Amino acid sequence: xxxxxxxxxxxxxxxxxxxxxxxxxxxxxxxxxxxxxxxxxxxxxxxxxxxxxxxxxxxxxxxxxxxxxxxxxxxxxxxxxxxxxxxxxxxxxxxxxxxxxxxxxxxxxxxxxxxxxxxxxxxxxxxxxxxxxxxxxxxxxxxxxxxxxxxxxxxxxxxxxxxxxxxxxxxxxxxxxxxxxxxxxxxxxxxxxxxxxxxxxxxxxxxxxxxxxxxxxxxxxxxxxxxxxxxxxxxxxxxxxxxxxxxxxxxxxxxxxxxxxxxxxxxxxxxxxxxxxxxxxxxxxxxxxxxxxxxxxxxxxxxxxxxxxxxxxxxxxxxxxxxxxxxxxxxxxxxxxxxxxxxxxxxxxxxxxxxxxxxxxxxxxxxxxxxxxxxxxxxxxxxxxxxxxxxxxxxxxxxxxxxxxxxxxxxxxxxxxxxxxxxxxxxxxxxxxxxxxxxxxxxxxxxxxxxxxxxxxxxxxxxxxxxxxxxxxxxxxxxxxxxxxxxxxxxxxxxxxxxxxxxxxxxxxxxxxxxxxxxxxxxxxxxxxxxxxxxxxxxxxxxxxxxxxxxxxxxxxxxxxxxxxxxxxxxxxxx
Amino acid sequence: xxxxxxxxxxxxxxxxxxxxxxxxxxxxxxxxxxxxxxxxxxxxxxxxxxxxxxxxxxxxxxxxxxxxxxxxxxxxxxxxxxxxxxxxxxxxxxxxxxxxxxxxxxxxxxxxxxxxxxxxxxxxxxxxxxxxxxxxxxxxxxxxxxxxxxxxxxxxxxxxxxxxxxxxxxx
Numbered sequence: 122x123x124x125x126x127x128x129x130x131x132x133x134x135x136x137x138x139x140x141x142x143x144x145x146x147x148x149x150x151x152x153x154x155x156x157x158x159x160x161x162x163x164x165x166x167x168x169x170x171x172x173x174x175x176x177x178x179x180x181x182x183x184x185x186x187x188x189x190x191x192x193x194x195x196x197x198x199x200x201x202x203x204x205x206x207x208x209x210x211x212x213x214x215x216x217x218x219x220x221x222x223x224x225x226x227x228x229x230x231x232x233x234x235x236x237x238x239x240x241x242x243x244x245x246x247x248x249x250x251x252x253x254x255x256x257x258x259x260x261x262x263x264x265x266x267x268x269x270x271x272x273x274x275x276x277x278x279x280x281x282x283x284x285x286x287x288x289x290x291x292x293x294x295x296x297x298x299x300x301x302x303x304x305x306x307x308x309x310x311x312x313x314x315x316x317x318x319x320x321x322x323x324x325x326x327x328x329x330x331x332x333x334x335x336x337x338x339x340x341x342x343x344x345x346x347x348x349x350x351x352x353x354x355x356x357x358x359x360x361x362x363x364x365x366x367x368x369x370x371x372x373x374x375x376x377x378x379x380x381x382x383x384x385x386x387x388x389x390x391x392x393x394x395x396x397x398x399x400x401x402x403x404x405x406x407x408x409x410x411x412x413x414x415x416x417x418x419x420x421x422x423x424x425x426x427x428x429x430x431x432x433x434x435x436x437x438x439x440x441x442x443x444x445x446x447x448x449x450x451x452x453x454x455x456x457x458x459x460x461x462x463x464x465x466x467x468x469x470x471x472x473x474x475x476x477x478x479x480x481x482x483x484x485x486x487x488x489x490x491x492x493x494x495x496x497x498x499x500x501x502x503x504x505x506x507x508x509x510x511x512x513x514x515x516x517x518x519x520x521x522x523x524x525x526x527x528x529x530x531x532x533x534x535x536x537x538x539x540x541x542x543x544x545x546x547x548x549x550x551x552x553x554x555x556x557x558x559x560x561x562x563x564x565x566x567x568x569x570x571x572x573x574x575x576x577x578x579x580x581x582x583x584x585x586x587x588x589x590x591x592x593x594x595x596x597x598x599x600x601x602x603x604x605x606x607x608x609x610x611x612x613x614x615x616x617x618x619x620x621x622x623x624x625x626x627x628x629x630x631x632x633x634x635x636x637x638x639x640x641x642x643x644x645x646x647x648x649x650x651x652x653x654x655x656x657x658x659x660x661x662x663x664x665x666x667x668x669x670x671x672x673x674x675x676x677x678x679x680x681x682x683x684x685x686x687x688x689x690x691x692x693x694x695x696x
Numbered sequence: 697x698x699x700x701x702x703x704x705x706x707x708x709x710x711x712x713x714x715x716x717x718x719x720x721x722x723x724x725x726x727x728x729x730x731x732x733x734x735x736x737x738x739x740x741x742x743x744x745x746x747x748x749x750x751x752x753x754x755x756x757x758x759x760x761x762x763x764x765x766x767x768x769x770x771x772x773x774x775x776x777x778x779x780x781x782x783x784x785x786x787x788x789x790x791x792x793x794x795x796x797x798x799x800x801x802x803x804x805x806x807x808x809x810x811x812x813x814x815x816x817x818x819x820x821x822x823x824x825x826x827x828x829x830x831x832x833x834x835x836x837x838x839x840x841x842x843x844x845x846x847x848x849x850x851x852x853x854x855x856x857x858x859x860x861x862x863x864x865x866x867x
Contacts, residue, residue, distance in 0.1 A: 136860075138844050138856060138860075141843065141844065142842065142844065145841050145842050146842075148841060149838075149841045149842075152834075152837065152841075153807060156834070166776075166805060166807075169805075170807055252779075282856070282857075283846060283847050284847075285846050286842070286845060286846065286847075287849075288782060288811035288814035288847075288849050289779075289782045289783055289786050289811075289815050289849065290779070290782075291779060291782070291808075291811050292776070292777050292778065292779025292782065293779055294779075358847075358855075366783050369779055369780060369782070369783045370783050370784075374752075374780075404791055409853050410847070410848050410855050412857070413857065415861050416857035416858075416861065419860070
């Protein structure tokens, strides 16, 4: 008889203090909002307060960014996000490149109530914006991946708590983003974060941390510099505190475009920066904030499954002949073997014509249901803006696939050209120079043929609507950046970026711009010309990113701009 | 209306006859809360003034040998978003053991007072528009909002995880 009781998700569960802190935060925000609406707080006074609860004022409506700590969610929590989308928004949400969820249409007056609902399921929007420590991100296969050396989730949770309402670091020079990786492959883009942590075990089995500082995207993209190779794990909080204190005291405050820690690291040089951190750390080291085994164990215990056996799904009818190809495609692309033999199933939020990373409330409820029926009530959010349901038995895959297809979540394009990372862009965001979503849609339509996509092979195409780079275009094998030229929307194209993952040959690199920018209508042609160049020149087994590495950007640049010139000449001839 | 807010015990406004001396070249006779450069010059002359204020980029080093004599150190927040004073305060309290009054001056927002208190401030000078009874009521509510914290700071040297271990924290 199949077991129909949804299992309790093996995620961190709040104790009384954790719960009180989020409840008190809601009360604090409610009071701040009331004072603002009553005119007792000005816009300028209210801004930092609302940002530290994830609330932006955007082009069309306020935007609320909900934290999904290190990308881990329970089905109960996902259902609440669906409910909020339904009752307070326009029926959908957007999953971001930092594993958060954005609601684009809440009403300002409702935001305290929304935070209260989130608190009721142990969620919050704390520090998802503002010049403070933001959501700590990790790999969507944390605790699951066969190549994992250390599960990053306990450390991520410990760091989350340490950073929450940290009184000394609430007004940093600029935002601060930390990413953690515990696997051979870096799926968390740690090289592109203010602090990137690599957890590893030494020969004696002791947990150590490689600390890199000063990576980031934006106007001055940089890869982080390693400041410590082998920090003993118990020193992580005091060491991070030393980094933050040096940054808080010495980071630039005169120019917001030069205020990230990467600028400080570059100005001092990595060696001098590391020396200053060590000097500060000497005074903090071995103090009461040194982590203890008991705390690590306490937190780690939440993430352990009570038993490893998969859920027994109801028997499904076998894959029929007319389903075979589609199921096989999906299985190849979207189903990953976990340690121990079960599967992590990726649900693509990149269907053609849907804004990348968007999910409707119906889809969110559906995914919660998949997690409960086929998994262990647990969902992950990837920084590529897809959802993952782990702990699925092989026998459940046909049924899950059919359900996912019905919900529009089974596009078998994971890692392919239409699995686009894109920010919300000019349609929503007041920072944007240009729209990103129509570009994503046009590219998805141009490459809609799945056979063609498979032939092209794995490729990261990332789109940002402005230099703030929320779409991670610098790390795209093909990167597209919206720019404002003479008051209209143009797009700069770069190639050869890499995010450090296996798909990028474990390299992290910043893409190189191929030349002058393009009008929106030209972009699909440009991408097609890049792909055509690759397909003509590629060696067996060589992916796009490898071909760029081998050939350099010149042949790609030539192909794109010669074609553009040809098109222009033809247009003139016709005129 | 007295404009210094005490953050200890039940918050209340009080008056301080010592004014913040702002002109960097205020005369050698200037009295009050002296800017660092003037304070250093006096201290070098042998009579260490009891009250000094620092801008966020100022170096604490000059104060350290004289912390036992100092009664009031004020740290400026030129803009509420300039968070350097929080680190300076934390260092004064924890690294250097300063026990005198620590006051926040400048662009102090009442919604920051909880954090200012945690890093060691005893008092804050509020802008004139905020020195009234209504603000006091709001401030008292603000300072009652949180009854615990995760991380150690000057008000609580043990992080929550250590207190959990000792069985103290979770009620």
